[in-house]
Amino acid sequence: MRNSYFQFKQFRVEQDRCAMKVCTDSCVFGAYAEVSSAKRVLDIGAGTGLLSLMVAQRSEAEIDAVEINPEAQQQAQANFAASQWQQRLHLHPVSLQEFAKQPRAKYDVILSNPPFFISSLKSPDAARNTARHTGELLFEDILTFAQQNLTEAGKLYLLLPPPEAAVFEKLAKASDLYLSDVLHMHTYHGGKCIRHIQTYTFAATAAAYTKEFFIREVDKVTYTSDFSDLLQAYYLMF
Template sequence: MPNTYFQFKQFRVEQDRCAMKVCTDSCVFGAYVEVREAQQVLDVGTGTGLLALMVAQRSEASIDAVEINPEAQLQAQENFSASPWSARLQLFPQSLQEFAKQEHSKYDVILSNPPFFLSSLKSPDAAKNMAKHTGELLFEDILYFAQQHLTEQGKLHLLLPPAEAVYFAKLAKASDLYLQEVLQVYTYHGGKCIRHIQTYTFKPVPVPVVKEFYIREEDKVTYTSAFTELLRPYYLAF
């Protein structure tokens, strides 16, 4: 049975009411995206609030978080309120579509670990379906919001499986958002790529920068030095 919470160095994520628990690839995403100069950040589909909290720890930004699931809303608000950065974290308990209808300032960074699995069989767990499958939150909704609410130099960051990432990149180009960088995340040296961390801007580039990131060594047990250094500010073990 998963823990009811995940303890980081500077904050705790309670997760007993959320379908999607804290996972390694989300932690890599939250630690990797560039936010040091950002003043306004939006986390789309915040779930437990993990990404918003990780961003708050290493920036001075004001962070808005959108979440549609009622149980996750309560959990995220609980985690925000208990954190050292509660004054900079604001939860909007609604869909991105409803959030988009309101007046908002521009965001320097929009990040999302959105529903994916476009063609996978759905789980009988309704909450997990909403968290992992496109349906309540469409890729097109994210792109439309980014078009309207990213600053001119702003960045959109996505965490997606490889196949869905390729599909999203095609949709983004048609919406005048261009892939700048891809971090390909592998379970271990010699293993398979499990996720792409993508960065989009309004500026076209001839060829996106592609990097590789390995969580564990070939023995499938030892964490790589790159993973250890990236997560050192967050993980108690490092």
């Protein structure tokens, strides 16, 4: 049975009330996003609050977290309150659409690991169906918010499966947001790519910088040095 919590070096994530539990790809995402110099960060679809907590550990940023699900709201708020960074972690129990109506200072970093459909597309318009998220959160909503609320040098980070990542990239160009970097995450050396971590900015580039990232070695057991180096500040085993 899966634990009701996940213990990190500097914080614990209780997860018994959330459908989306702590997972390896989310941890990689939280450790990968560059936030050391950020003053304001937004976490869209906070869930347990994992990403916000990871960001808080290695930055001095004020962090807003938006979450629409009532159970996840309670879980994230409790996890924030139990952490040493509770004064910088601000949960907003509303949809992104409602949150967007409130005036605010712009963000240096916006990141999201949103829920997504990965099969059973129901409409003839596969691209739009792929872009649709649970809770009526669309890729377009994220892009519109980022376009209006990112600082000029700000960055938008997304964690998505490869098909959805391709759809998001096409939509982003229409919002004047351009893919600058992409991390291709593989479960092990020789394994398929399971996730893309995409970085978007307002600066157009000829081609995005691409890096392959492997969680485990060919034996499917041993963690790679890239993984252990990235998660060393968080995982108890390193």
